[in-house]
């Protein structure tokens with residue numbers, strides 16, 4: 001259990017205040033503290049907390065965590081080097097560059113602790129409710145254990161994820177038509193039908209589900225589903241079981257009693273990624289369906305990339321910094337999200353997906369350019 005900050009002067013004006021301690025927020029806190037800035041990061045949740053995610057870090061994500069000094073291998077993460085795709089009873093195996101599978105309960109706590117070690121101050125159970133700009137700082141109104149509090153910082157980073165509502169009043173979020181919703185859960189005991197080191201991807205008419213072994217042999221399952229499939233099935237477990245069955249993969253026991261975490265409409269973009277003395281990072285800045293398992297890499301890269309602008313903003317705010325952030329975000333993440341979106345649109349057409357599977361069975365190397373593109377390292381400006 002990670003505890004709230006104690007003994008710190010919360011009345012001070014922090015250099016950076018980060019809302020959300022998921023992957024993006026905790027990485028930003030770690031990097032900002034490593035740069036010598038004073039950092040407070042807050043999260044409404046108590047950690048460890050569950051989160052709808054597939055728990056697969058691709059090679060680029062593992063590299064970004066390593067660069068920040070966090071070795072995921074020490075967390076009991078399982079190395080992953082193969083992707084097995086199943087659709088309508090046909091399967092194809094595709095080698096992937098070495099990634100890691102680790103639950104978000106373990107990973108997020110490790111990254112928060114790493115940021116704390118670097119000097120960042122963390123407050124859990126603290127929900128940001130509002131934010132207002134003043135010439136020299138921003139104020140964030142928050143609630144901790146039922147008590148209202150007011151926090152001040154020269155720069156605010158909003159990393160409140162897909163479900164974040166801190167900036168909802170300012171609008172600007174566009175949700176894609178027919179966007180799917182997310183689900184994830186972990187089976188503590190699962191049959192040996194699913195081997196460690198492989199991401200099994202089951203594709204059905206109304207969505208897809210990924211299955212992977214995480215630490216301690218637990219089987220983690222994450223799915224993206226059409227909203228109607230999620231509503232019509234009698235329970236999340238049944239909706240996921242239907243997709244796995246349809247793909248031809250074996251349905252693990254216990255899906256109906258598994259504890260599921262949900263995620264709202266997945267494919268969305270935000271029109272503006274900044275405000276005065278405020279930048280938006282991670283999923284809060286825009287997201288697409290997670291088929292290619294890159295979301296955490298995007299979140300980590302956005303946290304790294306915004307920091308040079310944050311350091312300049314600590315000295316003085318200029319709207320130009322915000323515009324630069326939008327440009328950099330589009331260059332760094334936008335092109336990758338477009339690739340991922342193209343793949344997920346193809347997967348909605350069962351006929352085309354079957355053709356792709358048959359072609360890949362004949363020649364698995366056809367997938368190499370896409371696999372390389374997804375895993376390419378981030379070149380930060």
Ligand SMILES: Cc1cc2nc3c(=O)[nH]c(=O)nc-3n(C[C@H](O)[C@H](O)[C@H](O)COP(=O)(O)OP(=O)(O)OC[C@H]3O[C@@H](n4cnc5c(N)ncnc54)[C@H](O)[C@@H]3O)c2cc1C
Nearest residue numbers: 020022023024044053054056128160161182282283295296
């Ligand atoms: C079904 C599914 C499967 C996925 N599979 C993968 C995968 O296999 N690999 C991969 O790389 N990515 C995957 N992703 C994507 C990945 O989970 C996200 O991209 C990543 O978690 C984004 O990190 P983040 O820090 O932006 O947001 P989050 O991790 O969601 O963190 C946001 C944090 O903000 C906090 N918060 C929200 N509002 C407030 C507030 N008002 N005040 C304080 N705190 C607040 C929340 O409690 C939360 O802790 C998947 C996503 C889904 C939905």
